[in-house]
Amino acid sequence: MTTTHRETHRTQRIGWLRAAVLGANDGIISTASLILGVAASNASHSAVLVAGGAGLMAGAMSMAAGEYVSVSSQADTEHADIERERHELATNEPHERAELAAIYVTRGLDRALAEQVADQLMAGDALAAHARDELGISEVLNARPVQAALTSAATFSVGAGLPLIAALLAPTAVLAVWVAAASLVFLAVLGALAARTGGAPALVGAVRVAFWGALAMGVTAGVGALFRVGVGG
Structure with missing residues (x-):
């Protein structure tokens, strides 16, 4: 008895992985x-x-809004x-059939087989065939604005909560050291998991994410130090 082997590819994770890691x-x-x-x-x-x-709340809302607008624009274009x-399928189907066959020819099929494949696919779901092979739009990769927005907001909040907890638990005298060290560890783990x-x-x-995180924290701490006298005086 022949069993069907169902494969799982990493491209199926691109949408949620991108939003989650970014957030x-x-x-x-x-x-x-x-x-x-x-x-x-x-x-x-x-x-x-x-x-x-305040940074956590503002950032989460900003991420959600930005991701929603960005992915909505992509969804509008796809639609x-x-x-x-x-x-075009309704008004000039022969041309669309020839166009689909030509795509398969460029992928290595001979003309006769390409036309046969195009005929069979268009007999099933012509629009889906053209969306996938001509436009590059598939169920796996198509834009989902709400999903992207919610994922970004949630993951941003989780990420932002980590240094905030470190700041909450740290003694005032070593707060900066605790937050910086904990954040670099969190970033390295996140980068490794995402990779x-x-x-x-x-x-x-891990190194890529930790490096840019350290640079951002160092620059911001330097700017804060410039105003140390005025704020702390």
């Missing part, structure tokens, strides 16, 4: 940088926590292309 990474870096910048200005512990909490393709999920080397992902 969590942004949450850690922006909130940790904000906390370090405010702390470097000699602000009180409570002021640092308020700034971090317009599909509607145009639907119209592994996407099929890339974990070490490369």
